[in-house]
Amino acid sequence: EMCIRDSLSIILPIYNVKNYLERCYESIILQNYDDFEILLVDDGSNDGSSDLCDLLSMKDSRVKVIHKENGGLSAARNEGLKYAQGEYIYWIDSDDWIVKNSLKIIVEKLKKNNPDILKFNYYRHINGCLEKHNSLKSGCYEKPSIVDNLLKSAVIDVSAFGFTAWSHIYKTSFLRENKLEFVSERIIGSEDFLFNFQAYMCANKIEVLDEPLYYYDLREGSLSQSYKSGLDKKFTVLYTTLLEWIHEHNYTRVEKYASLMYVWRIFGCFSLEYKETSVHNLVEGQDNVKRMISTNEFRKAIKDAIKCNCGFKKNIFLLLMYFKCEPVIYKIFVKKR
Secondary structure (H helix, E strand, O other), X not given: OOOOOOOEEEEEEEOOOHHHXXXXXXXXXXXXXXXXXXXXXXXXXXXXXXXXXXXXXXXXXXXEEEEEOOOOHHHHHHHHHHHOOOOEEEEOOOOOEEOOOHHHHHHHHHHHHOOOEEEEEEXXXXXXXXXXXXXXXXXXXXXXXXXXXXXXXXXXXXXXXXXXXXXXXXXXXXXXXXXXXXXXXXXXXXXXXXXXXXXXXXXXXXXXXXXXXXXXXXXXXXXXXXXXXXXXXXXXXXXXXXXXXXXXXXXXXXXXXXXHHHHXXXXXXXXXXXXXXXXXXXXXXXXXXXXXXXXXXHHHHHHHHHHOOOOHHXXXXXXXXXXXXXXXXXXXXXXXX
């Protein structure tokens, strides 16, 4: 029996994913749980995805389509949130898909413990190979352990933690009361990180689930797989935006975590810089790394980051960056490869 208000609003931002959309859509409608609405936010697709969205909405009354001009992933997610009727929001990337029977598991947890945010694990799907990701203990976290345990884990190793929007479910009223929405990925590096950092700081209760409930499709040539020039500048905007927000809300005790995040994001840019591509050579890459570790923002952040204990191996890299030892960093990267 359907409730007047659905438990879940499942929001799919869609841009030129015609070949993947049905796989995602079917993984949702074939669940053993049906108290949800699906919002397909067509972000100005031009590959036939728009027509496919309309077709899917004609098949199922739970599916609503929003067509909008192209504005990027963040804008599409925000648009879906505006129209969502459900008690909880689940943003799913339309080229990924969800685990069978995962919605029932999610809703049972939400009803039992009523968290502001539910966090779960996922599978990485790389050329058909599945690999479980997991860096957290299951359980409910409340203040101050949200900051001291969860946020700290997220900034020390963001890839192991999984700080993506799609590995979380959010209470709709919580997002609206705290005016949380995504800043455009065209402006900042990692819109998910900023959003989740703010959400974790605002949350009173976060539940962590050990189970992987999502398939993340890491495709060659996808948005996250190509060389991006100026990525470090976007991460600098992310860092300064985060610092402003932290000071505005008087959360200065987490400033060191923002600095740590920024340092590791810049460090993550090195592997892109140290790769030869048709548009980029190693000499440019080395010059870029030297520039990155010399900026005022980075110098401030690295001083903060060194105060956090990140373990022996990471501390070595922090010191190499602090003392601007780019040639040594370069040799380590090339040797690792």
